[in-house]
Amino acid sequence: MDGARPVRLVVVIGSVREGRFGPTAANWFLGEAATRADLDLDVLDLAEVRLPDQLGTSPIPAEVAAVTPRLEAADAFVVVTPEYNHSYPASLKTLIDWHHVEWQRKPVAFVSYGGFCGGLRAVEALRLVFAGLHATTLRDVVSFHGIPASFGADGRPLDAEAKAGAAKTLLDELDWWARALRDARAARPVAS
Template structure:
């Protein structure tokens, strides 16, 4: 069962926020994200919180009238809910397609609404698409997360021609190889997530220091 990132889970588990970045009708993202969420739970180190940006409760406007102005109540409610879930996370995984050699605009918009919530935490990426498998979207995301003072792990999962790589039950046709790749990335996230959680507990991270 997915939890809303309240920080009240098992203290020994890392809280992993799994962000589904595509919001298009007919998107393939839920197939990939459901499978990866299962892999993360089986890994044993994580409490998984799935944040699907296509859900209305996560929709944030592209902009409001003035930078720094008070948010409209409805926007503030969405922002507060998402902020709590992102802040509670010890690590992130972004599931993204590739649109025109980059990642979706709603994903960038959501990232840009927050700052401190991302800092001093690791992020991993699961991409999917056509021949490139979403890898160019991931390379752009690495630059964005570096600016947010997050650490991106080296291992990734990339599904080329993704709609051909999964069966009708939502399982990768090369399940052994895909699961092994997921385990490598989850292992790196676990190392960084544990180390950075301990570091944040000892001393709050200061981006300006």
Template sequence: MDNPLRLEVIVASVRPERFAPVVADWFLRTVRTSPEFDTGVIDLSETPLPVDLTDNPAVEAYRARLAAADAFVAITSEYNHGYPASLKTAFDTAKREWRAKPIGFVSYGGLSGGLRAVEQLRQVVAEIHMVSIRETVSFHQAKKRFDSAGDTQDGAAIDAADRLISQLAWWARTLRTARAVDPYPG
């Protein structure tokens, strides 16, 4: 593709013993087979965003990266029926950089597979003028869904990932064109 869509995959969990890298690596291997995307990773455990939302050079670099993106996917766990605080800080640290851009979710957790966190996140991203992709990839009892090589045989998740990637590409292309022709008024 001559002008690939810039996708930033945000890894939300910052816990020392987190399972996030397994899920994120699987998704990255999957999405990187799509020629429509040029894909980067924003790992919040390696992105120093101050919880008091003050500015510093790292925050400015983070915002510039968001501004250059056409689409996002958040890889999120579920903690106590909600999403990680690090992800809320990541959303609140920027403002206009998120607007009129699509976001998809890949969640994981216990019995709910992180879906309660995703439902809460849909409210947050609507408030910051993002388009939430309907299709969600969810891993219930996630540690049982991956083998030692980080691969999964979870057919529902594999199918959902394919649909999410297709829908994300459509929205990203459409919204990139719309922003260029008629800047978002938000």
């Protein structure tokens, strides 16, 4: 058990649409997370990765092979997702579907954004998907409603203090779950 080692956190930016708000929300969140010495951050922007849409078995496409080690090395994930048509983007589902064991027995938290519901319907849909992969989703979410009007020109939320408090709560819980599950995976490996 290595409680002193930082938690390897992969932050996934799930939208690939032109003009997307994801990088703004992600950059703010990463700024909050970067203040913590207990985290080792890796940003996986799906707009930069461009995974293939069609699932296959062999050979594994180079774009998928390049992402896999980053997901394997993760102790935890934060998924930054918009809500599109009451759900999450296809790009995010593609990432999830190309991988399986990389998500298992690891915690997943969410930063969501959108209109009236702030992306929370996308989060609820993703909880079911991650449960099917034996991942643990956290109750605490950072959610931005009324995008982009809830952010200032400086790229920070208008209610910065409240959102910073929500991010701290999420990161505290994520750290606990990541360490507990990392220790459990090391003590009792799952047969593949």
